[in-house]
Amino acid sequence: MNLHIRIEAGRNALSALGRQPISTAMTVLALAIVIALPVGLFTVLTNMENLLGNWRNQAQISLFLHKDASPQAIQHLQKALAQTKGVVEVRYVSADAALAEFQKHSGMVAAIQTLGENPLPASFVVQLDPLRYPPSALQQLIGHWAQDPAVATAQSDLHWVARLQAILALGQRAALILAVLLALGAVLVMGNTIRLHIAQRRDEIDVASLVGATRSFIRRPFLYQGLLQGAVAGLVAWGIVVAAFYWLQVPVDRLAALYGTQFNLVALTPEQGATLVIASALLGWLGSLLAVGRHLDHTFA
Amino acid sequence: MIRLINVTKHYPGRHHVLREVNLHLRKGEMALLTGPSGAGKSTLLKMLLRLEGVSNGTLMVNGVDLSTLKRRHIPAYRRRIGVVFQDHKLLMDRDLFSNVALTLQVAGLPDRQVQSRVRAALDKVGLGDRLREYPATLSGGEQQRVGIARAIVHTPEILLADEPTGNLDPRLSNEILDLFRDFHHHGTTVLIATHDQGQIDRLGLPVLRLEGGRLHAPEDHQ
Numbered sequence: 353m354n355l356h357i358r359i360e361a362g363r364n365a366l367s368a369l370g371r372q373p374i375s376t377a378m379t380v381l382a383l384a385i386v387i388a389l390p391v392g393l394f395t396v397l398t399n400m401e402n403l404l405g406n407w408r409n410q411a412q413i414s415l416f417l418h419k420d421a422s423p424q425a426i427q428h429l430q431k432a433l434a435q436t437k438g439v440v441e442v443r444y445v446s447a448d449a450a451l452a453e454f455q456k457h458s459g460m461v462a463a464i465q466t467l468g469e470n471p472l473p474a475s476f477v478v479q480l481d482p483l484r485y486p487p488s489a490l491q492q493l494i495g496h497w498a499q500d501p502a503v504a505t506a507q508s509d510l511h512w513v514a515r516l517q518a519i520l521a522l523g524q525r526a527a528l529i530l531a532v533l534l535a536l537g538a539v540l541v542m543g544n545t546i547r548l549h550i551a552q553r554r555d556e557i558d559v560a561s562l563v564g565a566t567r568s569f570i571r572r573p574f575l576y577q578g579l580l581q582g583a584v585a586g587l588v589a590w591g592i593v594v595a596a597f598y599w600l601q602v603p604v605d606r607l608a609a610l611y612g613t614q615f616n617l618v619a620l621t622p623e624q625g626a627t628l629v630i631a632s633a634l635l636g637w638l639g640s641l642l643a644v645g646r647h648l649d650h651t652f653a
Numbered sequence: 654m655i656r657l658i659n660v661t662k663h664y665p666g667r668h669h670v671l672r673e674v675n676l677h678l679r680k681g682e683m684a685l686l687t688g689p690s691g692a693g694k695s696t697l698l699k700m701l702l703r704l705e706g707v708s709n710g711t712l713m714v715n716g717v718d719l720s721t722l723k724r725r726h727i728p729a730y731r732r733r734i735g736v737v738f739q740d741h742k743l744l745m746d747r748d749l750f751s752n753v754a755l756t757l758q759v760a761g762l763p764d765r766q767v768q769s770r771v772r773a774a775l776d777k778v779g780l781g782d783r784l785r786e787y788p789a790t791l792s793g794g795e796q797q798r799v800g801i802a803r804a805i806v807h808t809p810e811i812l813l814a815d816e817p818t819g820n821l822d823p824r825l826s827n828e829i830l831d832l833f834r835d836f837h838h839h840g841t842t843v844l845i846a847t848h849d850q851g852q853i854d855r856l857g858l859p860v861l862r863l864e865g866g867r868l869h870a871p872e873d874h875q
Binding site: 356357360555556558559560561562563564565566567569 | 702704728729730731732736742744755756758759760761763764803
């Protein structure tokens with residue numbers, strides 16, 4: 353295929369878009385919003401996954417001890433814990449240390465002083481190798497240690513992480529469904545826009561067909577139009593997501609500070625952004641292909 | 654060059670537009686296709702352009718059987734034909750150069766060739782100095798000349814014209830038909846559909862008369 357024909361078709365597509373700047377801008381913006389919605393949702397979910405990542409990779413168990421557990425029983429338990437395969441660290445938190453920590457973080461000093469005595473039990477915080485202990489094995493281990501006479505309660509601190517993870521998986525599935533539906537919407541928006549362009553250039557198409565233009569010759573400028581508008585819409589969608597995340601960072605910082613931590617939102621990596629632009633361009637191209645194909649089937653019948 | 658053997662054309666649920674038409678137009682010949690409105694002149698030209706199919710019979714153009722021509726081969730076939738319409742079919746948002754260049758661009762000619770051949774074609778019809786003007790600034794006769802330039806710019810083997818002087822006064826009609834004669838003298842096969850009796854008498858060309866779907870042609874053109 354001659355390069356100059358493609359260049360001419362590209363020029364043709366650009367001039368067609370430039371002739372109607374407002375209509376072109378509106379189409380691009382509509383597409384960009386349609387694309388930004390699922391991409392934004394995916395990105396939010398990815399950030400939450402990242403947030404959970406650190407906790408998810410830790411397998412930690414807390415064993416709260418009976419108040420009247422003897423020092424020997426506690427020592428025996430500590431020894432047994434340390435000898436268990438896969439245990440990375442065993443940390444003993446005395447009742448006093450627990451109280452001090454609680455007072456430091458909760459600020460409820462006066463309320464605790466009114467109780468007269470320390471209500472918190474001593475405990476062991478057991479750090480496990482997450483590779484050796486998947487969630488099901490962890491549950492078994494908790495059951496085993498809960499039967500120790502020194503242990504009042506045994507619990508995994510990761511239950512809520514698992515629940516949140518399940519919610520995130522649900523969210524991701526919902527985002528995928530939304531993405532498929534909105535991608536279809538994007539194809540229809542582009543198809544409809546190209547149909548209008550075809551209607552405006554019907555005379556040109558008819559004359560070109562009469563003087564021997566092939567389907568691909570007629571189709572090409574419209575495909576380039578769809579490709580260009582799709583690519584620009586992808587760029588704008590990328591911009592929308594980045595701007596939205598930038599705007600969200602301040603309240604996220606505030607929320608993270610309340611938990612004594614910090615968390616940086618990550619919008620889209622350059623690779624993800626480039627993928628978004630390419631996918632969006634392909635959606636535009638597909639919408640054009642469907643619209644022009646239908647028209648040409650009629651013209652060349 | 655153009656050969657019709659018992660060609661019939663009818664539309665579903667309607668009367669026959671053409672009935673067992675036989676025609677033989679040889680290479681380099683020029684003829685006038687005439688008849689009253691609705692006689693089937695435009696339909697015959699559309700069939701020659703492969704805009705319409707044949708219901709029955711055989712339609713051969715330059716050895717190509719149009720009744721069996723595959724859809725994907727139609728564009729290449731049309732590039733061997735020039736066609737002029739009564740309503741010019743010019744693109745009003747493009748200048749004269751772009752209107753004429755379209756014929757060469759669809760054929761994939763490089764820019765340099767397009768430039769020189771479009772200039773030559775517009776020169777031939779007397780509009781070589783108005784390349785960048787738009788059709789709306791031209792008179793009806795001048796617009797038809799642009800239509801002719803577009804039809805001949807790729808030096809087609811066959812030139813078809815459907816009532817090319819229909820909207821023009823006699824003086825402009827003479828000018829336009831003289832242009833066709835000029836192309837005929839250069840070896841192009843020309844078939845012009847017209848019902849202008851004055852022009853038919855003046856030109857003294859073979860007349861193919863369509864009436865009631867049947868063609869009445871001189872013996873050597875059947």
